[in-house]
Amino acid sequence: MRLFRELYLYREMISSLVRKDLKGRYKGSVLGFLWTFLNPLLQLLVYTVVFSYIMRSGIEHYYLHLFVALVPWIFFSSALTTGSRLILDQKNMIKKIYFPREVLPLAYTTSSFCNMLFSFVIIFAVIAIAGLGVAWRALPWLIPVMLIQYLLVLGVNLIVSAITVYCRDLEHIMGVVNMAWMYLSPVVYGIDFVPEHWRTWYLLNPMTPILLAYRDILYHQISPNGRLLLLALGMSLVILLLGMYLFSRLQKRFAEVL
Amino acid sequence: MPAITIKNLKKKFRIYADRGQSLKEKLLFANRRRYEERWVLKGVSLTVEKGEAIALIGKNGCGKSTLLKLMSRILFPDEGSVAMDGRVSSLLELGAGFHPDMTGRENIYTNASIFGLTRKEIDARLQEIIDFSELEEFIDHPVRTYSSGMYMRLAFSVAIHVGADILLIDEILAVGDAAFQAKCFERLMEIKAQGTTIVIVSHSMAQLERICDRSIWISEGVIRMEGAPSEVHPLYMEYMGQRTASTAKKPIQTQTEAQQEELPAAITEIALLNTNGEPITQCRTGDSVVLRIRCKADPQKAEEALIGLALYRADKLLCYGTNTQREHLKPILLHQTDEILCTFSPLQLVAGTYWFDVALRRMDMFAYDYRAQAVRFVVYNAIDETGVAHLAHEWSFSNQSKTGG
Secondary structure (H helix, E strand, C coil), X not given: CHHHHHHHHCXXXXXXXXXXXXXXXXXXXXXXHHXXXXXXXXXXXXXXXXXXXXXXXXXXXXXXXXXXXXXXXXXHHHHHCHHHHCCHHHHHHHHHCCCCCCHHHHHHHHHHHHHHHHHHHHHHHHHHHHCCCCCCCCHHHHHHHHHHHHHHHHHXXXXXXXXXXXXXXXXXXXXXXXXXXXXXXXXXXXXXXXXXXXXXXXXXXXXXXXXXXXXXXXXHCCCCCHHHHHHHHHHHHHXXXXXXXXXXXXXXXXXXXX | CCCEEEXXXXXXXXXXXXXXXXXXXXXXXXXXXXXXXXXXXXXXXXXXXXXXXXXXXXXXXXXXXXXXXXXXXCCCCCEEEEEECCCEEEECCCCCCCCCCCEHHHHHHHHHHHCCCCHHHHHHHHXXXXXXXXXXXXXXXXXXXXXXXHHHHHHHHHHHCCCCCEEEEECCCCCCCHHHHHHHHHHHHHHHHCCCEEEEECCCHHHHHHHCCEEEEEECCEEEXXXXXXXXXXXXXXXXXXHHHHCCCCCEECCCHHHHHHCCEEEEEEEEECCCCCECCEEECCCXXXXXXXXXXXXXXXXXXXXXXXXXXXXCCEEXXXXXXXXCCCCEECCCCCEEEEEECCCCECCEEEEEEEEEEECCCCEEEEEEEEEEEEEECCCCCCCCECCCCCCCCCCHHHHCC
């Protein structure tokens, strides 16, 4: 409880870090902020070419099927990859000034979340251009789904960034973990491709129900499965609580180890 | 509830001989990960009341900065506890978190937000911060264009305006030029008067004595002594003086041995004695002391000579200087004299650390020998006087209006 009160006191620091991150992320590059949109679009192009024309998946409107899962996936994978360095990169501040250390993962998660929101603009643009339309009744479901994913990503960020301080290898291991995790999640394919008898295990991946929910809302244009959503919420909360516990323990020696 | 309550605080650091950061190194060289545990703080208990200003003193590596970092919550204790009541602002590292490409104004916002201020609070203080830093005309320039003095001024200005209940300061009163330092100091006194609790680590005893109510002397990770600065500092200075002496800090000589060989006269010994003729390293204000200088000379070559003295305070302030010629004494005939005594009766210096420079010169001021910091000594006094010399004086009190006149 004290932590939350303190984080509230430091809200200006969080928001200024988020602003700095959003503004500074592509500083010095010619296209600047446009990369926020270009990055997912280029990834979309690659996967669409591969899975529509080479390894034909036979999914109708494959690009949209992919895109509605790819954008949330990029948000999640930010926690696994660049997120692992988020404490290391603020070494100077951590060694010299006190502030609740949770500010850093919180700000990073929030700025990645904002980037996802910007990318959603493109999703809607693609839907509009393709003339596929949206299910207005299902659309409000996006809010709880996004919030659940936010909790999950924050939890993963807390865990990964804190452990990386003590074990720098994690940063490199995460590259592989990120790739494996993506192919074990329904990003480039649908859940129908997963063999029946694997499904139970497959659903233990917290990203599975979340991605399925996004796809239900935006691609299938139906409300997401309530039970799956509850499962996602449960798993996300468990990971978040684990992350908070681990982070609070590990942060005590940050200033010494860095 | 006191502002700071520290109970039996202990902190250890792991000193790795060769630390592997990666997994491979950790697995392969498990035996290399041996580390030594060093207890930097070995059980410190301390209570600081609201509005009190305390000084942490001690030699380098004694644990005072670690204690300050534990108070600021940058480090966590291994044993014991630290409880701080109120908003803490630490001036441990000024300008940490400053971004060189951002303007002074933007950095004020970022920096103040790190101290936990909201935008509204910063808006309210912005002008005051800029005014104090005296950087009005540069405030919209990127801070990378600032001089280091300007940078520190801005950083100090932000840190001191965050409205903390407890202010932790580590050796930073050396900000900017003398005028700005004086201003910072005044500001600290103001803040203290407003009821802010202050903890300062510094080596400047004079500054600490002016601002602090209590001094805590930390040695080897424990509190060695605490009390009024006027009680603690002389003993600390004496201890430091003895340390300096015992670590064989030889008097600095401006001439090399070889040169001395060629010169016809040299000082062989300089000592400070009490009236019984015993060597001393400390005395009280008003004690009589004798400075004894012994020299040797080649009777064939040595000419007439004079002795010069310069008395310095530890901060290199020249307190007094004289020589035998200026005092119209006869030239010293070196083939007749090999011991010179100069008696100070009494030595009216206020408490502090001092040293003598002694010179043996030819009458045309050519130096046969010059010994800088030849004797170092500490003067104590129960009276907390300031300045350099104790001037003999008497007070009298009467009531003129009643006695008529």
